[in-house]
Amino acid sequence: MILLRLNLLEARAGKRAANFKKEGNQMQNRLLLQIKNISKYFPGVKALNNVSFDAYTREVLGLVGVNGAGKSTLLNILGGIIKPDEGEVIIEGHKVEIRNPRIAEDLGIAFIQQEIQVFDDLKVFENILISDLYKWRSTKALPFLNINKLRTESKKYLDMLGCNIDVNTRAASLSIGEKQMVQISRALSQGGNILLFDEPTSSLATKEKQSLFEIIKKLRASNLVIIYITHYLDEIFEICDKVIVLRDGQVTGKENVNDINKKNLINYMVGHDIKKMAGYKSMQTGKKILEVTNITGEKLPKDVSFSLRKGEILGVWGLMGSGRTELFRTLLGFDKMRKGQIRYRENGNLKQKKSKQFFKNTGYVTEERHFSGLFLQMPLWKNMSSVCLKKFASRYLRILRSKKEKNAAREYINKVNISAVNEDMLAYQLSGGNQQKVVLAKWFMKKPEVLFMDEPTKGVDVSAKAEIQKLIFEMAKSGISFVIVSSELEEIMYLCDRIIVLYDGKSVSEVSKEDFSKDKLMSDITGGES
Amino acid sequence: MKKTKNTLEIEDKIKSMQKMQKWQTIILPLLIVLILIILCIFVEQFATFGNIINLLVQVSPIGIMACGVTIVMITGGIDISAPAVMATAAVIGADYIARTGNLVFGSVLMLLVGALMGAINGFAVAFLRMVPLVVTLAMMTINMGIAIWWTMGESIVGLPLNFSLIFNEFTIIGMYIVVAGIFSFILRKTVFGRWLYYIGNNVNTARISGIPTAFVIFMTYIISGLCAGIVGIINTSILSSARPGMGPETQILDIVSAVVIGGVSVNGGVGTIEGAVIGSVFIIMINNIMNLIGVPDYYAGFMKGIIIILAVAIDTFKTKFIRG
């Protein structure tokens, strides 16, 4: 293993300068990276299941799949952040074990993460060469760095990318796109020849996206492997040569980009068979109880309008970054609303309301229950009564009746079928599915008229998922309206009466149950017809 | 719901863990009672009525400020400005009393000053979203300056005698009991009190749950300031004077020590007034005992420091043990 690392380091040391020269005898694609039968388990879920593919130099390999398909898990394995349970990674014909990010770096793997990993308080040249600073000492004896050499060396990599940022600027004053350039330069300076891009364009403006694509094309011309992950199917067709599709942790498609079209891609991503929508039929949904117009937040959403009837289940469908969570947050008053109107039916008529007032009649199940859904260190009964505490308090002095709380908690534990020993259990002690049920139970306790849910079955095992979906149907039957965000096409088509599709913060279409089709929904999600 | 053998095992484990947690909260009080008993036996002067009363009178100022600080810390914040604010409030109020002889309004003034300082802290933390340590550190520095400047370094004396007469030992201890009792009730039984725990546990969840987090946090600092004001009144009456040196740094160290030993977590979400009371008694007890035995007081600082480190270490390991 050590020998391999030395070999690779030597080889790369020599190759680094040569990487960007178009050498005649290196025009061939070379098999650099092989993924063989990789599997990874998380409690209750098989994130990756027997994934295999090959990556060649001089081509951009796209990796697509819906949320939770396993893309991030795969990248994290390559980046040394987690270890696979089965399978092997083979680089240049040798099996490697990527135990931590440092080793990944030594092997030439550069993980350009979605979250910008640039140090604002350091200068550009320091950011680029940060992993190798020791190399640039003035004399080997003293630990002092040769700043000039650092500057020129870092500039080399920026030049390779055709980027003209001044290496002396503090990283804090760079735009997101420029910070990305710095990250890519860093990857190159580490001798990276396997570049992993994780959703690089989600925070970029159009012009910066184009610059990025230019750079990727340049990088492709040298002898690097580039793996590019994205949600935006158009980008696959723009810069990728091959594409791998993941679904539910498995590889469902391996194609040359030229041989397929968007529709094929969608089929690979979502599958041909959609389970028949059994059971629930949109029954007597009552009058319109909510009308929301021109909702515009700070950046997202942009001018979204929709209406909701009593007992209706409305789905909000869109990619990450399309503004779904922002829509909820803006609507319910957690983010600033720049423009827009909320009209809510109270005592018979639709009246205009402010977000805070509207929130009194609603519930909000957030996407990350650990972050904003639960009080992990507190017992279940305290969690459950947290959103409607006043119901358990005496009228004047606001004295709490804990007995009442505990009773209510017990009642809802049964109603929602949470498997817990008793109501005194602490929230962190429960499994994911049960924790999510606690979140639901607490909002049900509030008896809201509209329940907003952001990914209600995220990170939940299969049986709990089915139970939660059943609960949603039951509650809808009893007159509660739902607005649900989900990234699972099957789930949203199963649960909802109507779906609105968001793209880039705007509402692009609205589809009723009769017209549900995965093709339409998948194509709408990426902005329109393929 | 059918329960398999496996599920039953897990249920038992969890039930026993819950029992263990209930035990944990009793350990510290038991320990203290134990120490008390040992002391009564071994250290002669300790068990005298006079000494105990003296002890409790010393505990009261620290204890009341500790109550205020506990309220703040449960929400995840901290207030190190309490003694300094107390000194300022005492000095300004005493000055007024000395000049006008109006006891009542002078005392009210002390409370107002405390509340004002608390409000500034609260505003900065809750609405400007600044870091509590920094904000209260700045407040501490500026209050030390204000107190010195206001009095030009001199003590304010010449206060009407009834002032000290009203506040004899029993009144003072009584005030502490009342304050601690009220705060304990608030924390355990009111909506506001429960909100504090929610916010300390997870401020994001609290916000989403509809709790007015900014307002609540704002109020906690005002409460702490008020406590400082109350202690200003008490201390002024004990000394029959007020001087800027009334709130030295050793006091905030004592307060934080008391609170942490009493089980309040620095990260928020955990803690009780009862714990703070026990911690306060404990801290002052160490001083008292060292005094009685004849140990110089710098050993007290040494011991206190080590005890807090142990308490924090235990708290840290407990959290890690739970998570991992």
Next chain:
Amino acid sequence: MSVISGRQITLEKKPFNFSAWSVYLVFVLLLVVFSIISPSFLTFSNIYSVILNGGPLILITCAITYALLTGLIDLSVAAVGYASGSLCGILLKIFNAPIWVAFLGGLVLALVIGGINSLLVVKFKMNVVITTLSMMLVIRGLGKIITRDQTILMGNNIAVIRRARIGFLGGFPALLFFIIAVVMVSQLVLHYTRFGRYIIAVGCNEKAAKNIGINVSKIKTLVLLTTSGICGIAGVIWVITLGAVVTRGLNSYEFLAIASAVLGGTSLFGGKGSFFPGSLIGVLILLFIANGLTIVGVSPYVMPLIRGVIIFIAMYADSLRLKFE
């Protein structure tokens, strides 16, 4: 959940660099104003005595700057100085040790304390603020235990002391140069060594630093050791300069040091700041304000207030600056 959270995306490019320049401006303004008001301000002897007496504070501020840059804080700094000074004093007076032994004794004690700090904070991951606050109690107690809480005068070793104060180099005390040297070397280390760059990286974005492969624990440990070590030196110098170990010595210096660092542009949140000019200017501002006000004849009771106001404004400015960046 969107990648674009409310706070993250700002396409603005230039942060407001007002804070850095304003500090130097204030300092110069200070010197100008005071020298106008009183002619005896800008004299050589005055300035020199201010800096010499402020030596310990300068070093302690320098020490705490290391911790702040990494995103930590160390409230035990003054106590470490006091304890080291006490040990040094005792060694000199009671044991008649040669000066280098006393110096070493103080330094070793400081490093041991730094080691304990890193053990608690880095290895056991205890809360920095409370832990170093408690260590302050413990160590100050230790210092007092060493001296039996009495002031110790270095009568016998006055010759050694005098020599150290006046030193060689034609009337300039070697100590003063030493102090300035420590600050300058720290600045060089910060900007021109890998260690220094890693300190900033960790203070700026600890998670990213870990991902890059930087050994964050090692950096934090080294930083805490350095902080305590420099405080040890500060303590020894304090004792030597003063010629005595005073029981309430270096009281509240930790808060003064923090205030000085913040005044000098070091952020309490890590990543931003410098030793020179930054923290040094911060200390000098505080020292010269105190000095200037005394010379001008302002009542000594106004001084803490003015100092308090300045610190108050500086800390608020630092916090707000972070919000708006």
